[in-house]
Amino acid sequence: MQNPYMPYPVRIDNITVETEDKNLKTFRFVFLDPQDEEKFGYRSGQFAELSVTGKGEIPIGIASSPTEKGFVMFTVNKVGLVSSFLHAMKEGDIMGVRGPLGNWYPWERMQGKNVVIIGGGFAFTTLRSSIVYMLDPANRSKFGDIHVIYGARTPGMLLYRDELIDWEKRDDISMHITVDGTDDPNWKYNTGFVPTITEQKAPPGGEDTYAVVCGPPIMIKFTQPVLDKLGYSHDRIIMSLENRMKCGIGMCGRCNIGKEFVCKDGPVFTLEEINKTPREY
Amino acid sequence: MKIVQIEKNVWAAGLKKLSETYRLFGPVKEDDFHNFKRLQQGQLPDLNCLNTRLSPKSIIYPQTEVMFEYSLDENQEDHHILKEINKDYSPQAVIGIRPCDAKAFALVRLNFDTAEYQDPYWLKAYEATTLVGLACESPCSSCFCTTAGCGPYHEEGLDLLLIDNGDQYWAKIITDKGDAFIAAAGWNDPLDAKATAQKIEAKRQAAEDKVCSKVNTDNLRGIETNDLYNAPFWEDVSFSCINCGTCTYVCPTCWCFDIQDENRGNRGCRMRNWDSCMYPLFTLHGSGHNPRDTKLHRVRQRFMHKLKYYVDKYDAGIQCVGCGRCVRLCPVNIDIRRVCELMNQYAASADACEVR
Numbered sequence: 001m002q003n004p005y006m007p008y009p010v011r012i013d014n015i016t017v018e019t020e021d022k023n024l025k026t027f028r029f030v031f032l033d034p035q036d037e038e039k040f041g042y043r044s045g046q047f048a049e050l051s052v053t054g055k056g057e058i059p060i061g062i063a064s065s066p067t068e069k070g071f072v073m074f075t076v077n078k079v080g081l082v083s084s085f086l087h088a089m090k091e092g093d094i095m096g097v098r099g100p101l102g103n104w105y106p107w108e109r110m111q112g113k114n115v116v117i118i119g120g121g122f123a124f125t126t127l128r129s130s131i132v133y134m135l136d137p138a139n140r141s142k143f144g145d146i147h148v149i150y151g152a153r154t155p156g157m158l159l160y161r162d163e164l165i166d167w168e169k170r171d172d173i174s175m176h177i178t179v180d181g182t183d184d185p186n187w188k189y190n191t192g193f194v195p196t197i198t199e200q201k202a203p204p205g206g207e208d209t210y211a212v213v214c215g216p217p218i219m220i221k222f223t224q225p226v227l228d229k230l231g232y233s234h235d236r237i238i239m240s241l242e243n244r245m246k247c248g249i250g251m252c253g254r255c256n257i258g259k260e261f262v263c264k265d266g267p268v269f270t271l272e273e274i275n276k277t278p279r280e281y
Numbered sequence: 282m283k284i285v286q287i288e289k290n291v292w293a294a295g296l297k298k299l300s301e302t303y304r305l306f307g308p309v310k311e312d313d314f315h316n317f318k319r320l321q322q323g324q325l326p327d328l329n330c331l332n333t334r335l336s337p338k339s340i341i342y343p344q345t346e347v348m349f350e351y352s353l354d355e356n357q358e359d360h361h362i363l364k365e366i367n368k369d370y371s372p373q374a375v376i377g378i379r380p381c382d383a384k385a386f387a388l389v390r391l392n393f394d395t396a397e398y399q400d401p402y403w404l405k406a407y408e409a410t411t412l413v414g415l416a417c418e419s420p421c422s423s424c425f426c427t428t429a430g431c432g433p434y435h436e437e438g439l440d441l442l443l444i445d446n447g448d449q450y451w452a453k454i455i456t457d458k459g460d461a462f463i464a465a466a467g468w469n470d471p472l473d474a475k476a477t478a479q480k481i482e483a484k485r486q487a488a489e490d491k492v493c494s495k496v497n498t499d500n501l502r503g504i505e506t507n508d509l510y511n512a513p514f515w516e517d518v519s520f521s522c523i524n525c526g527t528c529t530y531v532c533p534t535c536w537c538f539d540i541q542d543e544n545r546g547n548r549g550c551r552m553r554n555w556d557s558c559m560y561p562l563f564t565l566h567g568s569g570h571n572p573r574d575t576k577l578h579r580v581r582q583r584f585m586h587k588l589k590y591y592v593d594k595y596d597a598g599i600q601c602v603g604c605g606r607c608v609r610l611c612p613v614n615i616d617i618r619r620v621c622e623l624m625n626q627y628a629a630s631a632d633a634c635e636v637r
Contacts, residue, residue, distance in 0.1 A: 079567035253537030259590035
């Protein structure tokens with residue numbers, strides 16, 4: 001019997017401070033046993049439990065893409081006991097990764113369709129994974145137009161800034177980066193909240209277009225009416241939810257929204273599915 | 282079907298023999314009530330108890346259980362890497378478990394044994410366990426097993442059912458595990474299966490007739506989750522709740538748990554502990570946000586889980602066996618039978634009000 005609670009041992013290979021407030025760091029892990037990397041085969045949208053030995057586990061979305069080999073990557077916001085301790089760890093330290101867990105964005109259903117990625121704040125991690133996955137030369141032809149609307153409070157709070165700028169330069173992806181506000185005279189992208197920019201830049205909804213939305217509750221709240229107005233049906237609005245989790249495999253009982261466990265039946269749901277639940281997230 | 286007769290005067294000798302192959306558990310009197318305990322050499326289970334205060338779930342699913350060990354000492358090889366630990370999964374038997382508590386394990390199994398994941402701790406302990414049931418002849422006033430998918434002679438989840446017949450027990454063998462248990466005890470006095478089955482049937486009927494407390498669950502599946510969730514009665518139901526967690530602690534079908542690391546010096550273990558949906562910390566996000574931040578949310582979660590979400594998810598009835606412990610022990614008299622009725626009737630009244 002395979003023990004689903006046993007993490008794979010990993011070494012912290014690289015740590016990058018992502019944001020100007022230093023509250024977000026990206027950790028790149030290498031599996032101690034290369035065979036574990038094979039076993040950890042994942043899809044964009046899944047998460048894993050980061051196991052900080054002696055402190056506990058935290059559920060974090062996988063920020064690397066399955067097309068990136070040799071490591072797995074997670075961006076962690078410093079909030080509680082485990083994430084604070086993790087932020088104080090250094091390259092070379094040993095810890096664990098347990099997963100991959102949960103479902104993924106509906107890649108099969110989105111084949112041949114236009115994809116509009118809408119993200120806010122630090123909820124851009126699995127969206128980064130998705131963009132890298134779709135832009136991979138082996139995959140780009142499987143999708144129609146790709147739009148990305150991504151916003152943060154300030155330019156310094158945007159994740160993966162170098163990559164964002166690289167993607168801006170490409171012609172096979174339409175980037176709409178925005179910040180709530182900035183006094184930087186050299187800021188040459190959008191200014192405004194994500195729902196506003198969505199209204200201005202997102203393509204109209206329809207049979208062939210999916211919106212993948214990930215962000216803080218306030219962003220989601222104000223983005224939904226915009227998508228409704230643009231004609232997105234609720235089975236084409238894809239969302240990734242977060243809840244407190246422990247087991248990550250649908251057993252410990254805390255992350256449910258109605259009968260669905262966010263950890264196992266999610267974290268990815270269509271808005272249509274979420275509407276049928278009590279939305280306790 | 283095999284039914285064996287056990288004269289009560291050979292009962293103790295049989296148990297002695299069984300203790301060589303099984304770790305034996307049974308109801309034991311503690312102060313004013315009974316609980317399931319490991320039986321010491323020569324100790325007999327007290328089969329006269331009505332039902333135990335706590336359910337026997339901890340025999341398979343301990344309240345606190347070590348999952349892994351680790352070293353934090355960087356001089357050690359394999360430091361910070363979790364290690365499996367050896368556990369005693371040798372055969373054990375629970376003697377005198379009531380049919381309701383045995384069926385509870387079958388319900389809980391649906392959570393721990395899924396197509397995608399198997400919980401190794403729960404399953405190995407469950408597989409190592411033989412459940413030797415004792416049919417109920419005199420239910421408590423708070424028992425409502427017969428309408429909760431169970432009953433005083435219910436066999437689901439049991440390996441063996443003992444029926445008290447005065448000077449003997451009749452032992453109805455239900456599974457191979459039960460067969461092995463009887464063989465290990467050396468009880469080999471077979472009864473005419475057909476004739477005894479008829480007598481058991483009559484006793485079963487008489488015992489079931491004594492269970493007068495009932496719940497109705499027929500509408501639960503049909504009603505929309507969100508209608509039930511938004512029903513007005515939750516305010517009233519949860520008003521007196523003090524979120525003490527007694528209901529989840531004594532319930533044989535409550536399975537929620539927490540995982541924690543605990544260190545002592547440079548060593549530590551990852552363990553899991555029973556947790557409860559009654560506690561605010563159960564769902565508190567790191568950000569401070571809590572999707573179930575009021576007791577109304579938490580009380581509603583408990584009843585919705587047992588009587589609606591579970592029903593919808595597994596199509597195996599309600600997540601309750603009618604043992605009545607939460608009814609007896611709730612300090613503010615919240616009664617799952619009343620809540621079930623409110624939920625079940627709400628479905629009915631919603632239908633009645635439908636405007637066409």
